[in-house]
Amino acid sequence: MSTKTLHHLGKETNQFTRPVVWRSFIKKVDWGKIYTDFVREVQGSERIPQMNINVKDAVKPWLRNTIKDFPVDHHASLEKWFSQWLGGDEFCVLFDRITDYSEKIHEILTSTVLANLGEKDLKMGADSYAIFGNYGYTPFGIHPDNEPIFLIHCGPSTKDVWYWETEPEPTITGRTDLLESNDEWKKSAVHIVLEPGDMIFIPSRMYHLLYTPDFSITLGTALFPSNVSSLIRSGIAHLDYQPADNLSLFWSEKESIEVQYGSILEKELNSNEKDLGELILQGVLDQRSLLQSNGGFIGNPTGEKHEAPVNFEKACFRVKKNIEIPMKRRGSELYLYLRGKKCRLNYHPSIEKAVHFIQGSSKFSLKDVAGEMEDETVALDLIKLLYRNRGIETACTCQVHGGVK
Numbered sequence: 001m002s003t004k005t006l007h008h009l010g011k012e013t014n015q016f017t018r019p020v021v022w023r024s025f026i027k028k029v030d031w032g033k034i035y036t037d038f039v040r041e042v043q044g045s046e047r048i049p050q051m052n053i054n055v056k057d058a059v060k061p062w063l064r065n066t067i068k069d070f071p072v073d074h075h076a077s078l079e080k081w082f083s084q085w086l087g088g089d090e091f092c093v094l095f096d097r098i099t100d101y102s103e104k105i106h107e108i109l110t111s112t113v114l115a116n117l118g119e120k121d122l123k124m125g126a127d128s129y130a131i132f133g134n135y136g137y138t139p140f141g142i143h144p145d146n147e148p149i150f151l152i153h154c155g156p157s158t159k160d161v162w163y164w165e166t167e168p169e170p171t172i173t174g175r176t177d178l179l180e181s182n183d184e185w186k187k188s189a190v191h192i193v194l195e196p197g198d199m200i201f202i203p204s205r206m207y208h209l210l211y212t213p214d215f216s217i218t219l220g221t222a223l224f225p226s227n228v229s230s231l232i233r234s235g236i237a238h239l240d241y242q243p244a245d246n247l248s249l250f251w252s253e254k255e256s257i258e259v260q261y262g263s264i265l266e267k268e269l270n271s272n273e274k275d276l277g278e279l280i281l282q283g284v285l286d287q288r289s290l291l292q293s294n295g296g297f298i299g300n301p302t303g304e305k306h307e308a309p310v311n312f313e314k315a316c317f318r319v320k321k322n323i324e325i326p327m328k329r330r331g332s333e334l335y336l337y338l339r340g341k342k343c344r345l346n347y348h349p350s351i352e353k354a355v356h357f358i359q360g361s362s363k364f365s366l367k368d369v370a371g372e373m374e375d376e377t378v379a380l381d382l383i384k385l386l387y388r389n390r391g392i393e394t395a396c397t398c399q400v401h402g403g404v405k
């Protein structure tokens with residue numbers, strides 16, 4: 001993969017307020033292979049991503065449960081696999097959390113989009129999704145999205161995009177029947193044809209519409225808005241001392257809300273001697289660490305890494321690109337944030353020291369880490385933990401000490 005030039009996406013989009021098209025933003029990527037690997041990963045995973053499934057203009061959410069029934073490897077093409085799985089030749093499927101299932105796409109998006117946003121202040125993070133389709137307009141017609149989005153078109157066919165710089169007449173939005181019947185609605189829009197590798201930015205709340213003439217895939221990155229209320233909500237969702245029974249306030253009776261709220265406050269405040277504001281703040285900071293540990297994307301990679309057995313004694317490792325390994329100490333516990341997961345360890349200063357060392361090294365071996373920690377067994381456990389959670393990867397087998405460099 002190569003990118004044409006370095007971008008500053010904040011500047012180029014006027015701080016995410018203006019639509020922009022970048023031609024050949026991403027070149028020389030084998031998207032067919034990447035998405036076939038993605039489907040294979042989904043099929044081998046214990047989780048199933050959220051998705052919206054449309055087949056011939058009908059919404060068929062139950063097909064989500066049959067995605068593992070037809071192994072993708074038995075098909076001549078991805079499009080044929082979709083047709084068999086969905087039982088129809090015309091489809092449009094949107095998958096969420098693509099980066100959980102594809103390290104390759106995680107790398108591409110963190111390097112080309114998230115790393116270039118400008119001020120790297122990840123307040124709310126990003127989510128990724130992909131639209132696989134071979135016919136028709138966006139199923140819900142002309143619409144705005146709450147989040148600003150970057151769409152990378154992956155092909156193989158082209159994709160038509162219309163966007164409206166001012167709000168369109170309400171008579172043409174939110175419906176698809178009229179789109180086929182006449183061309184009047186096109187007059188008020190800007191029309192772009194995306195070729196594979198092109199990227200378009202659509203600001204939040206800007207009305208837009210996609211049209212798919214033939215099979216293609218489009219990869220979206222949605223940035224979460226960073227206003228005060230969403231920050232507070234994310235803090236509440238990540239309350240540091242989240243009680244075992246999760247908040248289920250929102251559809252309850254008023255009285256039951258008051259009781260639950262009271263008991264949560266009592267439990268939280270009395271046992272921890274902290275104020276609620278502080279707990280929410282810690283929740284926001286926790287969320288921030290989770291995002292940093294996963295390159296800015298919400299979610300975490302599916303499954304532990306077991307393929308390609310690694311000789312932990314001989315290999316050199318490095319921290320994966322665009323990610324960090326934040327730590328937080330709380331009393332006798334040490335939390336490591338690893339690719340969107342929070343891992344709890346018993347606190348020991350040598351672990352903190354080793355993680356700082358690992359983050360500061362361009363590459364390192366078991367011997368290096370053992371030297372920092374003065375304990376080879378614990379060093380091996382730490383490296384295995386980081387590796388299996390995809391926080392580090394192998395760099396080479398040169399053995400920084402004692403091998404051929």
Ligand SMILES: [Fe+2]
Nearest residue numbers: 143144145208
């Ligand atoms: Fe949209």
